[in-house]
Amino acid sequence: MRLNDREFEHWKEGLTIQDVIDIMRFVYPRLVIKVNGKLIKKEEYSSFVLQENDDLKIYHLLAGG
Amino acid sequence: MDILKMKNSHKLLSEFIYEPKALYRGYTDKTLYINISDNTIKEKDVPQKMKEKFIGGKGYGLRYLWDAVSPTTKWNDPENEIVVAVGPVGGITQYAGTGKSLIVSISPLTDIPIDSNVGGYFGPFLKFSGWDALEVQGKAEKDVIIVIDGNKGIVRIEEAPLEDVDAHLLGEQLTEMYAENEADKRNISVITAGTAAENTNIGVLNFTFYDVRRKVSRLKQAGRGGIGTVFRNKRIKGIVCKFKGVKGDLNHPYDQSIINKTGIKYHKEIAQNDHLQNNMRKIGTANIIEIMDEYDLLPVHNFQYGKHPDTYKIKSTVFIEKYCTQNMPDGCWYGCSMSCAKAVDNFKLKTGPYKGQNVCVDGPEYENAAGLGANCGIFDPEVILELNFYCDTYGIDTISYGTLTAFVMECYERGIINKDITEGLELNFGNAEASLELIHQMSRGEGFGKIAGMGIHKMKKLFVEKYGADKDFLYDIACEQKGLEYSEYLCKESLAQQGGYGLTNKGPQHDEAWLIFMDMVNNQIPTFEDKAEALHYYPMFRTWFGLLGLCKLPWNDITPPNNSETDEPAKVPEHVNNYLDLYYGVTGNRIDNNEMIRQSERVYNFQRVFNIRMGKGLRINDATPYRSMGPVTKEEYESRQERYDKQLRELVGFNPEGKTIEEKIKTLRAYREDQYEKLTDAVYKRRGWTMNGVPTPEKLRDLGMDLPELLEVVEKHLN
Ligand code: SF4
Numbered sequence: 001m002r003l004n005d006r007e008f009e010h011w012k013e014g015l016t017i018q019d020v021i022d023i024m025r026f027v028y029p030r031l032v033i034k035v036n037g038k039l040i041k042k043e044e045y046s047s048f049v050l051q052e053n054d055d056l057k058i059y060h061l062l063a064g065g
Numbered sequence: 066m067d068i069l070k071m072k073n074s075h076k077l078l079s080e081f082i083y084e085p086k087a088l089y090r091g092y093t094d095k096t097l098y099i100n101i102s103d104n105t106i107k108e109k110d111v112p113q114k115m116k117e118k119f120i121g122g123k124g125y126g127l128r129y130l131w132d133a134v135s136p137t138t139k140w141n142d143p144e145n146e147i148v149v150a151v152g153p154v155g156g157i158t159q160y161a162g163t164g165k166s167l168i169v170s171i172s173p174l175t176d177i178p179i180d181s182n183v184g185g186y187f188g189p190f191l192k193f194s195g196w197d198a199l200e201v202q203g204k205a206e207k208d209v210i211i212v213i214d215g216n217k218g219i220v221r222i223e224e225a226p227l228e229d230v231d232a233h234l235l236g237e238q239l240t241e242m243y244a245e246n247e248a249d250k251r252n253i254s255v256i257t258a259g260t261a262a263e264n265t266n267i268g269v270l271n272f273t274f275y276d277v278r279r280k281v282s283r284l285k286q287a288g289r290g291g292i293g294t295v296f297r298n299k300r301i302k303g304i305v306c307k308f309k310g311v312k313g314d315l316n317h318p319y320d321q322s323i324i325n326k327t328g329i330k331y332h333k334e335i336a337q338n339d340h341l342q343n344n345m346r347k348i349g350t351a352n353i354i355e356i357m358d359e360y361d362l363l364p365v366h367n368f369q370y371g372k373h374p375d376t377y378k379i380k381s382t383v384f385i386e387k388y389c390t391q392n393m394p395d396g397c398w399y400g401c402s403m404s405c406a407k408a409v410d411n412f413k414l415k416t417g418p419y420k421g422q423n424v425c426v427d428g429p430e431y432e433n434a435a436g437l438g439a440n441c442g443i444f445d446p447e448v449i450l451e452l453n454f455y456c457d458t459y460g461i462d463t464i465s466y467g468t469l470t471a472f473v474m475e476c477y478e479r480g481i482i483n484k485d486i487t488e489g490l491e492l493n494f495g496n497a498e499a500s501l502e503l504i505h506q507m508s509r510g511e512g513f514g515k516i517a518g519m520g521i522h523k524m525k526k527l528f529v530e531k532y533g534a535d536k537d538f539l540y541d542i543a544c545e546q547k548g549l550e551y552s553e554y555l556c557k558e559s560l561a562q563q564g565g566y567g568l569t570n571k572g573p574q575h576d577e578a579w580l581i582f583m584d585m586v587n588n589q590i591p592t593f594e595d596k597a598e599a600l601h602y603y604p605m606f607r608t609w610f611g612l613l614g615l616c617k618l619p620w621n622d623i624t625p626p627n628n629s630e631t632d633e634p635a636k637v638p639e640h641v642n643n644y645l646d647l648y649y650g651v652t653g654n655r656i657d658n659n660e661m662i663r664q665s666e667r668v669y670n671f672q673r674v675f676n677i678r679m680g681k682g683l684r685i686n687d688a689t690p691y692r693s694m695g696p697v698t699k700e701e702y703e704s705r706q707e708r709y710d711k712q713l714r715e716l717v718g719f720n721p722e723g724k725t726i727e728e729k730i731k732t733l734r735a736y737r738e739d740q741y742e743k744l745t746d747a748v749y750k751r752r753g754w755t756m757n758g759v760p761t762p763e764k765l766r767d768l769g770m771d772l773p774e775l776l777e778v779v780e781k782h783l784n
Contacts, residue, residue, distance in 0.1 A: 004588040027359045028582075030342055032629040039630060059589065060582040061624060061634055062353075 003056050011052060018046040020056065030061040068241050076224040078209065081106035083218045085195035091153030091316045091651040092116065096129070097196040097220065099211060101299060102143050102203030106220050111197055118769065121152030123180045123611035124668040125198045126169025127675060130178055131774070133202060136678050140173040140291070141298050143204040147270075149191065149256070150198035154651050155614020156189035157400070158313045159328030160643070161335065162616030164189050164398020166272065172290035172571075173266040173298075174465070174520045175548035177679045178672060179290030179571050182611055184397030184406070185272030185283075186254035190215060190308040193315050205300040212243065215308035225302050231508075232257040232271040233424060233458040236282035239305050240275055249309065250275040255282065256304040258293035259460020264510030265518025267465040267550075268293025271457060274397060279410060281425045285397050288462040289574050290549060291520075297460070311399060319653030327646045328400070334625055335402045343622050348381045349405040350431040350618070355380040357435065361705075362555045362581060364440040366494050367471035368544050368692050369701050371555045375444035379434050383446050388412070403619045412450055416501045418508075419458075426454040435553035436467020441474055442494030452504060459508045461518075464574075468550035469521050470500055473513075475542055481534045487513040521545040541691040547572040547681060557695055558708075559585040560737075561596040564744050567689040568600060570672045570682075576617065577604035583635055597747035606636075608665035613648065620644075667768050670753075670760045671775065677759060678778045684758040687745060695737045699726045702733075709733055757782060 001011040003020065010023050017033060017040060020026075033040045034057040040048055050056060086093045094116065096109040111125070119128045126148035133146045148169045157163045166188030172179035191199055194215020201211070210225040229235050235257045244250040255273045262268025270293050273282040287293075314321055339346050354376065357363040361371035377383075390410040397406045411423040429449060437452040438444060456463045470492075476482045477492035484491065490499045490513055506514025516524060525543040528534040544551040549572025556562035561584035566573035580599050583589050590596045610617050625639045632638070641658060649655045656664070676682030696702040702709055703726065710721040713729060717736045721729050749756055753764030759782045765771045 004586070005591065006588060025359055026586075028356050030624065032634050057587075059587045059634065061621075061628070062356075062582045 001050055001052055001054050001056060004058060008056070011050065015050045016046055017044070017048045017050065017056070020050070020058065021045065024058075026058060026060070028060050028062055032059040032061055033057065068238060071225070071227040071238060072242050074225075074227045075210075078222040078224060079104035079106055081220040083108060083195065083220070085215055085218045087195075088192065088316050090319050090653055092121070093192070093195050093197050095196055096125075096198040096200060097213070098200045098202070099220070099222065100203040101201065101205040101209055101211075101222060101301065104222050106222065118667055119671075120612040120664055120668070121197065122150050122155070122165075122167040122614050123169060123608070124671075125150040126167055126180060127178060127668060127672055129198065129200050130169050130171070131671075131675055133200070134171060136680065138171060140171045140176065140295055144202060145171045145295060146200050146202045147292060147295055147299070148198060148200050149188065151188040151192050152612055152614030153316070154647050156192050157316055157318070157324060157647070157651065158311070159324050159400055160331055160647055161401045161403045161619035162398075163400065163614065165610070165614050165616050166191075166287070167611050167614070168270060168287045168292050170290075170292045170295045171679070172292070172548070173294045174291045174522065175572055175681065177547065177571070177676045177681045179292060179549075180611060181270075181287040181289045181292055182576075182616075183270065183272045183285050183287035184274070184616065185285040186274040186398065187256055187272045187304075187306050188614060189311070189398060190252075190254050190306040193308045193311065194306060199304075201299070201301070201304075203299065208300050208302045210239070210302050211304045213304070213306045215306060216310070228302055230258070230260045230263070230297075230302060231458045232259045232284055232460055233454075235303055236271065236273040236284060239303050240273065240282045243305050243307055247280075250282075251277055252309040253305060253307050256296075257302070257460065258296045259458055259508075261459035261461045261504070261507040261518065262293035263297040264515060265461055265507050266291045266294050266520045266523070267462045267469070267518060268295070268297060268460050269457075269462045270296060271460060276408075279408065279425060283406070283408065283425070284427055284457050285406075286457060286462070288464060290571060291462070293460040316651055318651040320650045323646050324650035327643050327650070331619070331643060332402045335623055338626060339403070339623055342624065345403050345405045345618065345622050348385050349407045349428075351381040351384055351407070351429055351434060353381075353431050354434050357431075357554070358439075360586065361558070363435055364471070364553050364555050366442055367440060367475040367542060368551065368555055369475075369698070370704055373439055373442075373444070376439065378444040379438050379446050379449060384409075384429055384434075388446065388450060401616070401619070403622065405618055405622075409450055412454065414451060414454065415447075416451065417455060417505050424454055426450050427457060429453050432467070432553050433463045436464050436471075437500070440467050440471040440553060441500055443497050443500065445497055448497040448501070452500060455501075455504050455508070459504065461504075461507060464552050465520060465550040466504065467553065468544055469517055469524070470503060472521050472543055473517055473524070476528065476534075476539075481528060481539065482532060486532060520548065521550055522548040538697070541697045543690055544692055545573070546689050547686055549573060551693065554579070554581060556581060556693055560740050560744055561590055561599060563689060563694055563741055564596065564600050564748055566693060567687050567741070568745065568748050569604070570669065570676060573689070573693075577607055579603075589635070593743055593747040594751075596744055597751040600748045601751045602636075602662070605662045605665040605669060606641075608669050609644075609661055612664060612668060613644075615644070663768060667770050670765060670768060670770055673754075673758075673760055674775045674778050677782060682758065683782070684745065684749075684756070687758060689741070691734060691738070694741060695733055696730055699730070702726050702730050755783065759783065
């Protein structure tokens, strides 16, 4: 699985988007998440199971300062 | 305070009577020029050509400053100016963040033009008083104040010997003095500096606005680059602008209805989404302290590290729950529904000349907590608030103060300076008492405070020349560039943000571009070209706020719910359209995104050429200290060993196994410095500059900025 165009090393069977957020400690609240180009809603983060070949994008919408 | 006695001691030096001109489509096309050397006060017409090319705000400031100075002018020469200007959209009350003033001057830290933006009511009042800009030149012999009465049409220069200099007192005194009664206080705004602005190079200007609920004059700062130092060097104590009668249509806009419509849409967006997003109304910019720590981006111990186990002690909720007394959203100009301003009331000071007094502290902002706190190893919220208060009232920049204190603390810990040099101050990381004493010394112009107050650029030279410090090492850890101290983000792991700091006009302030997440976490701009595109678009886009008189925060500290479905969520396209509508609504001039960027490019390139003219706008001046790019010391390398070893293996093709840390640091450094050079090439190319960082005549021509005075400067650097 790829996360933001980089190899994601912690993929395992049953891994959800929320698991990735937790593993990566992505605590910032404004995330834009897409799996294989499709936008995923916040309500689905805990139930959306990622496959081994998925292309996951988690963009932080923070342009700071 | 005996206000009457103070007022009676004033001596009128000059008076100017004028007919306040009403605004038309956001402009009066008049500038107020004041020279305090010979007490000239006059009105200047803004030429149509200047309006077209420079738009307003920072554009006007830079244009006037160019004409006022020569290539050899120093910050403390009388011809240096302080220009205050708003911009055509500034002062409208229907949209968030429309009350910003832009201040321009030659900086005592950088010796080139500095620009700084600030809230408070002064800028809009100045506009409504009939002036698109205020130019102050010259140097007074004794302390003076300038008073602009925008209703009566009177401008005065008066000697003012008795008023205090510190901002929280002077703001109150002048507000009280010029208001007819309590209700009239909201019609007064004052610019002040403070006592430490006189004795350091890091002086700020405080702009007041009267808080009718708290019954105090609140302070907002034009922080960067030492403009407060210029102000006090000119012996200006304060500038007062009085205007009664603010209402929504004073800009006499071209189309009020489009402004109203855009404003209502935006206010709804804030009401429905702020609590789900950044919580700006409740917490303000302090919301990111703990987030920066989580992502290893919070500067700790002079930018060595990105997190600290004690950050929880200064996280945003601590300030909000324990200290901020506000129970209502709070804006620094009418109509700002984002209302990120915060204050702590009845804060009892523990040190300094006002010890024991209960005061109102504005903030804290993220930069205060990060710079005064984490970067100096101080994790006590009350110390941060106390330093915050004293920075404001003494009139010094919290960012420069935080970064330079972190620098001297590292120098002290590493034995580069010692107790003899600091005159007894034990400047270890975490020593709050020492930091507080240092700031009081700056106010008194005494001891090591005088040395530290020169700023890092001058200090590092002194430490090498006088105290025999290792120059290479010291220059590596000195977080300044062009003379300006870095603002409070760790950019080691984001090449794009290294450029966001280094490839700027005024020095390493994050208001041109903040790309750390886009680059480091999101990996959205992987190639040099992608990064260069971002380092073109964002600085230009953000320059536009400074031309129009707008605050940056309402642009992207909230986003419409469907923003994530747009092509480029980071740009917040709907808000960009809002700005184009506001510009059209006020001026009647319909422009698109491209023209918006070109408006900024004209001024941005003008500023770059201005820097070159003053001797500091070339590639060599865009080099950055290695501390901002990667690990200088063993401890820094070890703190991120896994990450750095991986990079050496994967990106550099260097096997770290069995190598010493020194070898690894050296190899990583060669790689990272080379990356920065490549980035610089790509950015210069994208901006239409030579590889030495000089805007080409073709670029200037294309922008309609092939002005003879600009061509004359750039042509000397082409070959
Ligand atoms: S968002 Fe905050 S800083 Fe900006 S104008 Fe509003 S209150 Fe002032």
